Amino acid sequence: MKSTTRRTLAAVVTGVAAAVGVAAAPAVAAGAIPVPVPLGGAETALGMELPHVAGELPVPTAGAPEGPRYAEGRLLPERTLPQLPVRSGLPGADLRQPLPQVLGDEFDHAAVQAPAAELRALAPGLSLDAPLSAPDGGGFGLPTAKLPQAGVLTPVVQTVPAADLGVGPGL
Numbered sequence: 001m002k003s004t005t006r007r008t009l010a011a012v013v014t015g016v017a018a019a020v021g022v023a024a025a026p027a028v029a030a031g032a033i034p035v036p037v038p039l040g041g042a043e044t045a046l047g048m049e050l051p052h053v054a055g056e057l058p059v060p061t062a063g064a065p066e067g068p069r070y071a072e073g074r075l076l077p078e079r080t081l082p083q084l085p086v087r088s089g090l091p092g093a094d095l096r097q098p099l100p101q102v103l104g105d106e107f108d109h110a111a112v113q114a115p116a117a118e119l120r121a122l123a124p125g126l127s128l129d130a131p132l133s134a135p136d137g138g139g140f141g142l143p144t145a146k147l148p149q150a151g152v153l154t155p156v157v158q159t160v161p162a163a164d165l166g167v168g169p170g171l
Contacts, residue, residue: 058089081126092116125153
C-alpha cells in the first residue's frame with residue numbers, strides 16, 4: 001500500500017472516530033434528553049396553529065453505595081445490604097396552546113413550562129444481626145444465643161420541582 005493511500009485511510013478513520021465521539025458525547029454528558037413532538041406537518045395540512053409540545057427525559061446515574069460499617073458487639077455489619085444512591089431528574093415539559101382570544105385581544109396563548117428537576121434518591125437497604133452474640137471471654141469463648149434483629153433502611157427522595165404558567169401574546 002502506498003504511503004499516500006495509508007495517510008488518506010488514516011485521515012478518514014480519524015475523521016469517523018472524531019465524528020462518533022462528538023455524536024456520543026452530548027448523550028453521556030447531558031442530564032436530560034430533549035424530546036420534541038413535531039406537529040409542523042399537521043399545522044400545514046390543517047391550516048391552523050396547533051399546540052407546541054416538547055419534553056425532557058432524565059438520564060439516571062447510579063452512585064457508589066456506602067460500604068458496610070462494623071459495630072462492636074455485632075457479628076454482621078450494620079448495613080448488610082447498603083443503600084444505592086441514584087441521581088436523576090423528573091421529566092420536564094414545555095406546552096404552548098393557542099387560545100381563540102377568549103381573554104381579550106392581547107391574550108392569545110397559554111403556556112406551561114416545567115423544566116426537568118434534579119432528583120436524588122437512596123434505594124432501600126437492609127440491616128441484619130445474627131441470632132448469636134460475639135464470642136464472650138467469660139463463656140469459654142463461645143457466643144450466646146440472642147434474638148435476631150432485622151431492620152429496613154427507608155428510601156430517601158429529594159427534589160424541588162418547579163413550573164411556570166403564563167398567558168400572553170405568542171408565548
